[in-house]
Amino acid sequence: MPEGHTIHRLAEDCLRLLAGWQVRASSPQGKFADSAALLDGAVLDGVDAHGKHLFLGFEGAGWVRVHLGLIGKVTFDGQVSDTVRLRLRGGPHGEHTMDLRGPAACELITGPEKQAVHDRLGPDPLRSGDDPRRAYARISRSRVCLAALLMDQKVLAGVGNVYRAEVLFRHGVDPYLPGRALTAPLWEAMWADLVTLMRAGVRDNRIDTVRPEHEPAAMGRPPRRDDHGGEVYVYRRAGLPCLVCGTEVRTAPLAARNLFWCPSCQPPHI
DNA sequence: AGATAATGTACAT
């Protein structure tokens, strides 16, 4: 379930369960075996997350950069499996196991290489101190539509297909609005909303975006949970009635992903 | 701007 909140939650979990102790590192699936051998016995001494990149720091050995891609997953349940790219076992008595499966990237890098990743990413709503005006400087100069810009990690880091659809809906913004037509106050509001939504996402380990007054219970509808466990307005709800106005939610491919929106709550610009 | 490849799982047919 990889959007930015997942990665920041993983960083917290790794810090809590594994950091500060020597780890046993292995690669049952094999692809990371050489690097795992270098890490084996090192102390995990730092974690970091920026957008959808997770960094695990090992004393004297550098950083492991992990990107989950579309299908990567991390579990802490210790189930034996031969599809595990990287297994870390640690904690005070070696009782915690982190298993990484199917990542798009898992590589051992240096400090400067880590910095180069930060340099090519935009501000992240989950990194306190990141400046939303850096994103706005690019958005306000672009003719590309907002739905594409919100997913561009050079513009804004951490937002994926769910948060882009939901933040556009929550602000009544047409996904096809060109970036240059977005006003500064509206961008400030969308950023502030992303900070709130994504922090809740880290806390709950899932994406919930529906305001209490639109919860199915409050609307007299039966309770509903979407496929990924959270409550959302439009993501993957194509053809279903909008939770606010009842209009059918629409879908269309945009920037290689399925976009979802409500044509009456998010009316077309001009 | 679009098409494709890569990786693992879950759910539909």
Add this chain to the structure above:
DNA sequence: TGTACCTTATCTT
């Protein structure tokens, strides 16, 4: 058995 997927790097137009 097929297909969708909370992604993106790398190709071709």
